[in-house]
Each structure stands twice: as C-alpha cells, then as structure tokens.
Amino acid sequence: MDWETVIGIETHAQLSTASKIFSGAATQFGAAPNVQACAVDIALPGVLPVLNQGAVERAIRFGLAVGADINRRSVFARKNYFYPDLPKGYQISQYELPVVQGGSLTVVLEEGVKTVRLTRAHLEEDAGKSLHEDFHGMSGIDLNRAGTPLLEIVTEPDMRSAEEAVAYARALHALVRWIGICDGNMQEGSFRCDANVSVRPKGAEALGTRSEIKNLNSFRFMEEAINYEVRRQIELLEDGGTVVQETRLYDPDRKETRSMRSKEDAHDYRYFPDPDLLPLAISAETIESIRSGLPELPQAKRDRYIRDHQLSAYDAGVLTSSREVADFYEDVISALGGGYKLAATWITGELFGALKRAGLEISQSPLGSRQLAGLLQQLQDKVVNGKGAKEVFDAMWNGEGEATAIIAAKGLKQISDAGELEQVIDGVLVANPKSVEEYRAGKEKAFNALVGQAMKATRGKGNPAQINEILKKKLAG
Amino acid sequence: MSLSMPEVKRIAWLARIEISDAEAAAAQGQLNDIFKLIEQMQSVDTEGVEPMAHGQDVVQRLREDRVTEIDQHALYQSIAPQVENGLYLVPKVIE
Numbered sequence: 001m002d003w004e005t006v007i008g009i010e011t012h013a014q015l016s017t018a019s020k021i022f023s024g025a026a027t028q029f030g031a032a033p034n035v036q037a038c039a040v041d042i043a044l045p046g047v048l049p050v051l052n053q054g055a056v057e058r059a060i061r062f063g064l065a066v067g068a069d070i071n072r073r074s075v076f077a078r079k080n081y082f083y084p085d086l087p088k089g090y091q092i093s094q095y096e097l098p099v100v101q102g103g104s105l106t107v108v109l110e111e112g113v114k115t116v117r118l119t120r121a122h123l124e125e126d127a128g129k130s131l132h133e134d135f136h137g138m139s140g141i142d143l144n145r146a147g148t149p150l151l152e153i154v155t156e157p158d159m160r161s162a163e164e165a166v167a168y169a170r171a172l173h174a175l176v177r178w179i180g181i182c183d184g185n186m187q188e189g190s191f192r193c194d195a196n197v198s199v200r201p202k203g204a205e206a207l208g209t210r211s212e213i214k215n216l217n218s219f220r221f222m223e224e225a226i227n228y229e230v231r232r233q234i235e236l237l238e239d240g241g242t243v244v245q246e247t248r249l250y251d252p253d254r255k256e257t258r259s260m261r262s263k264e265d266a267h268d269y270r271y272f273p274d275p276d277l278l279p280l281a282i283s284a285e286t287i288e289s290i291r292s293g294l295p296e297l298p299q300a301k302r303d304r305y306i307r308d309h310q311l312s313a314y315d316a317g318v319l320t321s322s323r324e325v326a327d328f329y330e331d332v333i334s335a336l337g338g339g340y341k342l343a344a345t346w347i348t349g350e351l352f353g354a355l356k357r358a359g360l361e362i363s364q365s366p367l368g369s370r371q372l373a374g375l376l377q378q379l380q381d382k383v384v385n386g387k388g389a390k391e392v393f394d395a396m397w398n399g400e401g402e403a404t405a406i407i408a409a410k411g412l413k414q415i416s417d418a419g420e421l422e423q424v425i426d427g428v429l430v431a432n433p434k435s436v437e438e439y440r441a442g443k444e445k446a447f448n449a450l451v452g453q454a455m456k457a458t459r460g461k462g463n464p465a466q467i468n469e470i471l472k473k474k475l476a477g
Numbered sequence: 478m479s480l481s482m483p484e485v486k487r488i489a490w491l492a493r494i495e496i497s498d499a500e501a502a503a504a505q506g507q508l509n510d511i512f513k514l515i516e517q518m519q520s521v522d523t524e525g526v527e528p529m530a531h532g533q534d535v536v537q538r539l540r541e542d543r544v545t546e547i548d549q550h551a552l553y554q555s556i557a558p559q560v561e562n563g564l565y566l567v568p569k570v571i572e
Contacts, residue, residue, distance in 0.1 A: 019546075023546060026546070034563050051537050051540060052542050073536075139569045273530045273531065278538075280536065281536035
C-alpha cells in the first residue's frame, strides 16, 4: 500500500527578553543554580504575576511577520500538573484566546515553494530544570529557567515529509532570529521543536493516529526521528497493528524513537482562566507601532533580490537565510554601489566556503563586509584579476589588511598595459609554434593553451580579457 | 449533571488530595450541590452576553521589561527542607 506522511510541528521559542514573563528576575543562560529565581518564580505564597510588556510585543511582532490575526483581547490560563520543576503546580499558558491566531510561513523547497499554515502562537512560561544525577537518590531542582517567556508556535498538519518539516523548522528558526524575538540557540534550548507524526493510506481523508516526538534539538535529529517514526508506523500498520497515540522521545545515539512512559491520565490539565491575571488587551495603536518597526522580512527581501538585483532564486535564498547574511550582502553592495551578482557570487562562494572550512558563522567572519567590498571594487575596476583576487581574499582572511595594500605588497596588480601584454604574447607565440600551428589548423583548444602560457608569463597578473583579444588579433594576422 | 464516585476519586487524585471513602462520599454530595447551583445559573438566559475571563472588568497592566530582582536564593533556601550546591533537593521523580 502507498502511504502518506502527515506532520504538524509545535515549537517553543524562548523570547529574548531581559526579564521573565511574570517577574523581574533575569533570564540569562548559564547562571549559577537558582540565583535568577525570585519569589514569584519559586511560587512563594502571596506573590502575584505581572505581565512583561517585552514578551507581549515580541509575540505581536511574530504574529505580524506571519500575517496572523492579533487577538485584541487574549486570556491567560492555568495548565495544571504536578512536577517538582513547576513550583506553582500549574503553568501559566494561554488556551482559548491566544495572542496570535492563524498566519502562515512560506518554505522554499527544492521542488518549489510551499505554504505551511499556522494554527496559533501563544505566550506561556517555561518550567525549571530537574537534575536526576548525583544527589544520593534525590533530584536537584534549578528554577532559573522557571518563568522564562516562551512563544509556542503550532502549525496545521500541513507537512508531508521529514524534508518539508525540517525546511519549515529552518524557515521558522531564521524568521524568529530575523525579527529579533528569539536567539535561536538550539543547544541552550532557546528553540525546541516537537513533531506530531502520522501516516494514512494515500488518498485517504481522515488522519491516522499520531505520535508526538519530543527532544528534537537539532534539524538533523528532527529529520532522522521523523523518518524513523514514519517507517515504524507503516511497518506496524502493514503488520496489522495499530498506532497508539503517545509521546515518544528521540534517542540520537540509537537513532530511534522510544515510547515515553506516561500515566494514562497525565494529560488532564484542567485548563481554566488564571484569576491572578486580567485579560490582555492589545490596542490598534500598539499593533501599528510594532508593525512599523518590523524589518523587511526574508520573503520580501528574497523577491526583491530576484526582481531588482537579477539574482538567481538560489542565491537570493542563500543570501536571505539569516539576517546577518542579508545585512552583510547589503553592506557590500552599498559600499560597491551595485555589483549585485559579483557580491552574491563572492559571498555564497568564496566567503561561505572559507567560513564552512573554519566552522564559523558569518558574524564571526575575520573578513568584514567593507573589506570584501574593497576587494570587489578592485576587481570591478580591473586593478586585479579573478585569480589575484582569490589570493587577496585569502590574505585578508588571514588578517593581512585591506585589498589595496595587499595588492601592492604582493604585486598582484593586473597588467592591462597593451604594449606590455603584446610583448609578452609575442614571446609566447615564438616559444609555442606547435600550438600556433594547431590553432591555425582549426584546433580551438590550442588557443586556451596559448592563453595559459600568456597568463603564466605574466605570473597570473595579465588581464585575461585583454590577453584573449590581443592573442586573437595576432593569430588572425 | 452529577458526579460518580470514581469521578470524585479521580479529581482528588489529579489534585493530589488523599481522600478516604467516607470523605469521598461527603465530597460527592457537596460537589453535586455545587453542580446544582451551576445548573441553576446555566438556566439564566445569557443570549448576547459576552463571556468574561475575569470577575473584574478591567485589563492587564503591563510591566516594563527590566530586571528588578536581586539574587536572594540563600534567603529563600533557608526555609527549604534540603539544599545542595544551590539546588533544591526533592524526592527523585522521573517521568
């Protein structure tokens, strides 16, 4: 039987506020245990939550970026369960009226563009952390993370393969960083995805029973886990079994998903509106002021690069994969006063190659956008040729200074003096009578050999276009 | 609507309240009285009335995003039953 995979994704994005969602404690990662857990976070009796404006603004920012409705009135609810890292015995979340409703995200796939619909995005607080080792049979509780603001972003079951799910997660990851609401650090848990996975016979309307896979803290694990889970469910169904609705954990070492033992009625959260918090009202003015502060979004930028800069869809996609990359590109073209294709080629080629080899992000590049623009200017002005420019690039990467200085120091200035080049070419023609003969006999390849010899004679500094031209003229004459 | 005995026990379990059979029977009666009251309220015609999320018809005041709390964990932990390396210790729970 042919099966169809159906995937929905839930993401917890930690909002990049300085303080917690309901208290004035700090949210910095990596602090000593419990030094950032105040009376509200540890739920001492008598404390009251006060909502952080910064968290609300970030949620609205997200909603506007995905074209969602911002609920003018939204409500906080208590989600009740017992666990030691949740000191109140409930998590403050949103249930019936989330801040953000609807919206969609466009994902670029190899075979084209796909739109993933969003169901909602709501504000909630994170729980603390439990450490189960080394406490003589007890668990250690660190409540620094308790009360950290999260935006839970839920999609419709719109994805049909692990590749699509990962493409969505990557696009979402890029977007939340792009609009500055989340640092996206997956190792530190700032961006966590769960995948709801089910399969159904191809052509069927009804959804199959789904399992929820947790612990997907990298895009690679997400892809592996979904593929494993799809295979598991299909095998189970083809053997006449049934899929049980459950939560499963991905084990990256064994590359498999495992059922998380959970009590049968653990999911009775008994949501109800939190009496400690009044409804959140968002004014039209607030929404408009946040809208006007939004940067140009990745999709708009991508379209603009294709339309106005005549870049390929691929280059435009790569250059808008993160805001840092787009900013770098725009810095270069603004310093160059154009040179779109040239800048795109050097950034996606030479620069990305060097960054990848060094294991660096663009923000850590030893070579700044102005430096690269300086080099491309020399290339554009034909001061240096492509081969020399690569040498200059390597030297700049190694911290040897600006392009003009390197070109002078290394004697890489392109030879564009016609007289000098003619002299060189005359020498080449004399020294390579065989190639000349072959070319005249109609062998095109011989021409390239002569160009190579001429480049060699100028120690790589000859202007290739000029060499071609002079050589053609001389061979014809 | 009225609650059965198993439902009462389940609610008690969810709320982590230890309850004897006699207490459960008493709670069942009390809870069912509350449900009667709710039924009475539900018979009121609320057509066209927007539901409220809070008893007070005011909206949430927002706090500026600023760190205002200082580290007082030593003070808070002075009343904790067990503490080690800055962590609160609790009986081991693994989900």
